[in-house]
Amino acid sequence: MIEDLIKPNIKALKAYTIEAPPCSIRLDANESPYGFPLGTFRLPTNRYPDPGAVSLRRFLAGKLGIEPECILHGNGSDELIYYLLTAIGGPVVIPTPTFAMYRIIAESLGEKQLIVPLDEQFDLDMDAMLEAIEKNNPKLIFLSRPNNPTGNSFTFGRVVEIIEKADILVVVDEAYQPFSTRGDSFVDLLPRYRNLLVMRTLSKIGLAALRLGFLLGDKTIIGAINKVRLPYNVNSLSQAAAIGILEDEQSIDKGINAVIGERDKLFAELSKLKGIKVYPSDANFILFKLDINGSLSADALHKKLIADDILIKKLAGGGQNGSSGPLDNCFRVTVGTPKENAAFVTSLRKIIEETNK
Numbered sequence: 274m275i276e277d278l279i280k281p282n283i284k285a286l287k288a289y290t291i292e293a294p295p296c297s298i299r300l301d302a303n304e305s306p307y308g309f310p311l312g313t314f315r316l317p318t319n320r321y322p323d324p325g326a327v328s329l330r331r332f333l334a335g336k337l338g339i340e341p342e343c344i345l346h347g348n349g350s351d352e353l354i355y356y357l358l359t360a361i362g363g364p365v366v367i368p369t370p371t372f373a374m375y376r377i378i379a380e381s382l383g384e385k386q387l388i389v390p391l392d393e394q395f396d397l398d399m400d401a402m403l404e405a406i407e408k409n410n411p412k413l414i415f416l417s418r419p420n421n422p423t424g425n426s427f428t429f430g431r432v433v434e435i436i437e438k439a440d441i442l443v444v445v446d447e448a449y450q451p452f453s454t455r456g457d458s459f460v461d462l463l464p465r466y467r468n469l470l471v472m473r474t475l476s477k478i479g480l481a482a483l484r485l486g487f488l489l490g491d492k493t494i495i496g497a498i499n500k501v502r503l504p505y506n507v508n509s510l511s512q513a514a515a516i517g518i519l520e521d522e523q524s525i526d527k528g529i530n531a532v533i534g535e536r537d538k539l540f541a542e543l544s545k546l547k548g549i550k551v552y553p554s555d556a557n558f559i560l561f562k563l564d565i566n567g568s569l570s571a572d573a574l575h576k577k578l579i580a581d582d583i584l585i586k587k588l589a590g591g592g593q594n595g596s597s598g599p600l601d602n603c604f605r606v607t608v609g610t611p612k613e614n615a616a617f618v619t620s621l622r623k624i625i626e627e628t629n630k
């Protein structure tokens with residue numbers, strides 16, 4: 274049987290499908306509602322891209338105040354997670370609930386995972402974390418801060434404590450950091466800790482189409498991970514377009530600030546609705562939980578929103594084994610344009626009111 278040739282861990286994997294009913298209001302993928310003009314590029318289509326993305330890395334190094342040798346470029350940060358797990362490997366500590374790709378990629382590569390539940394506030398449970406680290410000798414830990422899909426930022430001091438106490442590589446995934454108004458990025462701590470790595474992406478600030486992510490950290494570690502990088506992982510158009518667009522810092526900031534303003538408005542609106550619990554967010558999305566005593570199921574709500582042409586992300590589980598857990602009956606809604614957010618709130622309010630009648 275040719276099926277027997279497939280590795281058992283891959284056979285057991287569920288394909289990561291992204292369901293996309295054809296809704297015109299799409300608030301499911303944490304994209305920015307604001308894109309940028311791409312411009313025109315005179316690129317030699319017969320030549321491979323610059324394998325080292327030298328211009329782009331230099332440009333970013335200048336912006337971040339670090340050396341280009343401390344930056345690794347990825348085809349989105351998803352690819353960098355893949356490289357980290359390839360070059361460093363497991364056991365890998367992964368909190369739950371968090372970004373699904375950490376587990377999916379570790380599973381694909383057959384690396385051992387240590388799943389540690391977050392506490393009631395979705396913050397790091399330090400006793401559980403330190404115990405898991407002490408007992409199992411992991412090599413790597415992924416911390417999404419702000420955390421997807423819960424939206425909160427783990428307490429700064431707790432992350433620092435893990436970096437200081439644990440002899441492992443700590444990856445702080447700052448995909449949503451631009452939307453946090455706390456002003457505390459782990460990029461500033463890079464010179465102090467050799468075991469700290471920070472991941473950034475352009476996907477959430479209006480450039481998801483380019484597929485560009487960056488890993489920042491110690492030269493030696495970055496150099497080692499660079500060895501497993503595929504030579505031409507980021508295409509020429511993305512390299513050129515990113516520099517052009519990022520140079521206009523004002524426009525980037527304008528998009529980010531608009532989303533932050535709308536997020537806070539959306540949070541206030543959702544908080545007024547009976548039957549849902551809303552969680553505060555430092556990101557470009559909001560987590561909320563349906564709790565109308567079973568008279569409206571999460572599935573039914575999701576379907577009714579889709580019937581109203583609105584797509585948001587239905588969540589579930591988040592427990593240690595991935596099944597039932599704190600995300601049951603939860604949804605994650607991405608902050609859209611003022612019009613999209615208003616349409617979403619109107620539809621949600623209508624659906625809840627109909628149910629309560």
Ligand SMILES: *Cc1c(COP(=O)(O)O)cnc(C)c1O
Pocket residue numbers: 303348349350351352372417420421446448473474475476484485486
């Ligand atoms: C969206 C997301 C990413 C993925 O970013 P890409 O650069 O698009 O691959 C990484 N980490 C977290 C926590 C995310 O939510």
